[in-house]
Every structure is written in C-alpha cells, then in structure tokens.
Amino acid sequence: MSDDLxxxxxxxxxxxxxxxxxDMIYPQTGVSVVEILERAGVEVRxxxxxxxxxxxxxxxxxxxxxRTVAKQFLTAFADAEVIVCPSGSCxxxxxxxxxxxxxxxxxxxxxxxxxxxxxxxFTEFLVDGLGMTDxxxxxxxxxxxxxxxxxxxxxxxxxxQAQALARNIDGVTVNDLPGADQCCGFGGLFAVKMxxxxxxxxxxxxxxxxxxxxxxxxxxxxxxxxxMNGGLSRQGKTKRVIHIADLLAQGxxxxxxxxx
Numbered sequence: 001m002s003d004d005l006x007x008x009x010x011x012x013x014x015x016x017x018x019x020x021x022x023d024m025i026y027p028q029t030g031v032s033v034v035e036i037l038e039r040a041g042v043e044v045r046x047x048x049x050x051x052x053x054x055x056x057x058x059x060x061x062x063x064x065x066x067r068t069v070a071k072q073f074l075t076a077f078a079d080a081e082v083i084v085c086p087s088g089s090c091x092x093x094x095x096x097x098x099x100x101x102x103x104x105x106x107x108x109x110x111x112x113x114x115x116x117x118x119x120x121x122f123t124e125f126l127v128d129g130l131g132m133t134d135x136x137x138x139x140x141x142x143x144x145x146x147x148x149x150x151x152x153x154x155x156x157x158x159x160x161q162a163q164a165l166a167r168n169i170d171g172v173t174v175n176d177l178p179g180a181d182q183c184c185g186f187g188g189l190f191a192v193k194m195x196x197x198x199x200x201x202x203x204x205x206x207x208x209x210x211x212x213x214x215x216x217x218x219x220x221x222x223x224x225x226x227x228m229n230g231g232l233s234r235q236g237k238t239k240r241v242i243h244i245a246d247l248l249a250q251g252x253x254x255x256x257x258x259x260x
Contacts, residue, residue: 007117008129009081009120009125009129009130012081013081013082014042014044014081014082015045015080015084016030016034016037016045016083016085017050017073017083017090019053019087019090020052021087022087022222026222026225026243029222029245032245032246033122033245036126036135036245036248040132047076051069051076053073053090053094054067054070054101055090055097056188056189057069058097058101059188066101067102067105070101074098074108074112074115081118082118082120082125083115085120085121086122086243087122088121088151088156088220088221089150089151089152089188089221091152091156092152092155093151098113099112099116121152121156122245124161128161133164133165133168134168135165135168135248135251135252137248137254138169138170138171138255138258139169139170139172139251140171140254141171141173142171142173143173144166144174144175144215144216144247145174145180145212145217146162146174146177147177147184147205147217147241148180148181149220149223150183150187152221158220162220162244166218166244166247172251175212175213176213177212177214178211179204179205179208182204182208183205184202184224184227184228185198185199185200186226186227203231206237210239216240216242216247217239217241217242218242220243220244
C-alpha cells in the first residue's frame with residue numbers, strides 16, 4: 001500500500017514500540033515519547049511482550065532468525081490500531097522489510113502488510129499523521145542542528161518533521177549541520193564488522209558537528225545518538241547529541257515550570 005493510502009492514525013490509541021536500545025540504554029527517551037503523545041491527547045498503550053523488530057538478524061542475512069523475532073513483534077502488536085516508534089531505523093524495518101521477510105508465507109505476509117500500514121515513526125506520526133507541530137514548548141536560547149539518520153531519511157522521507165517540531169519550541173533556532181545526511185558510521189553490525197571504515201565515517205561526522213553553529217545536535221535514532229556521543233566523548237568534545245523526543249519534552253517541562 002502506498003504511504004498516501006495508509007489509514008489515518010487520528011483519534012486512535014497508540015501502541016508504543018519503544019525499541020531495544022531505548023529500552024536498555026535510554027529509558028528516559030521512552031518516557032519523553034509518552035509525555036509528548038499524552039500532551040497530544042493520544043492514549044498510549046505498551047504491549048509488555050514486545051521485544052525486537054528483528055533488524056539486526058535481517059541485516060546480517062539471518063532471515064530465518066529475523067522471521068522468528070518478527071513473528072513475536074506481530075503477535076505482541078496484534079491488537080494495535082496504530083504503532084508508533086521513536087526510531088526511523090526500526091520503523092523502516094517494519095514498514096519496508098517485513099513484507100519482504102514474509103513474501104513466501106501468505107499467512108504472515110497479511111499480518112506483515114497490516115503492521116506496515118499502521119506503523120509510524122514518532123515525528124512522522126505527530127507532524128504528518130496528526131498535523132501537530134506546536135506543543136507550546138519553550139527553552140532558553142538554544143541553537144540546534146539535525147543529523148538525518150539514514151533509514152528514516154532515505155526510507156521514510158524524514159527530512160523535515162523533526163525540524164518543524166524544533167522550530168516551534170520557543171527559544172530554539174535550527175541551523176544547518178554540515179553533512180547532515182551523511183552516515184555517522186554506525187549501521188548496526190556494520191560498526192562491529194568494519195570498525196575502521198565506521199570510525200573514519202564517524203570522524204567526518206564529528207568534524208561536521210564541531211563546525212556546526214549549534215549548541216546541541218538532534219536526531220531521531222538512538223543508535224546514531226550512541227555512535228556520535230561515543231565518538232565525541234572519546235575525543236574530548238563538549239557538544240552532545242540528543243533525541244528529538246527529549247528536546248521536545250525538555251521544552252514542555254520548561255514551559256510548565258515557567259507558567260507556575
């Protein structure tokens with residue numbers, strides 16, 4: 001189904017797929033996502049039997065193992081009306097690769113197509129799905145620049161949604177990041193299997209970050225965030241990368257504090 005023909009997610013409860021890395025390393029980002037969704041008037045549900053989307057095994061060529069994990073995902077979210085995920089990488093796995101994964105299994109293919117049609121990346125859901133960009137958030141004067149995570153940028157067309165949310169935070173200025181659409185070098189197991197190439201790509205990304213007129217770098221994928229912050233820390237740099245959900249949630253809390 002074309003993205004233009006996907007069912008509207010408006011006025012429906014959301015089932016949150018929080019992703020492995022957010023669950024294990026950045027639980028506060030998951031909390032931020034829930035805070036923002038609830039501010040948008042959305043009922044948030046969290047299937048407790050969710051695990052991984054299967055992307056690591058899929059990207060490594062272990063499709064049988066990926067299918068096993070994907071079946072658990074499809075089972076966990078069987079009752080979902082809308083699935084929202086704070087990761088372009090994981091959302092693109094469900095949207096673009098589940099149909100390929102189950103192309104020879106008609107029973108599971110139907111379920112995979114169903115999941116693909118109702119899955120939204122977090123900023124895409126807010127901006128394209130709900131038509132919301134302004135949450136009344138505010139921050140002290142802050143200059144930000146965006147890193148376009150590969151899967152979201154190239155597979156989900158996430159080039160403007162997060163920026164629109166940031167521009168509507170009072171006090172935030174959005175500037176350009178040199179090489180914003182250039183890969184940070186993570187690429188899942190790519191960083192493990194080809195560390196030298198990954199490291200060289202990361203060095204180029206860090207140079208861009210250092211040259212950006214920005215106090216903080218923002219992205220929509222926690223995996224890229226981890227890769228870039230690791231490199232910045234090891235090189236003794238002061239700039240850091242945060243998830244768009246955390247930036248927006250900080251703005252919401254700041255606006256509530258100033259209103260008291």
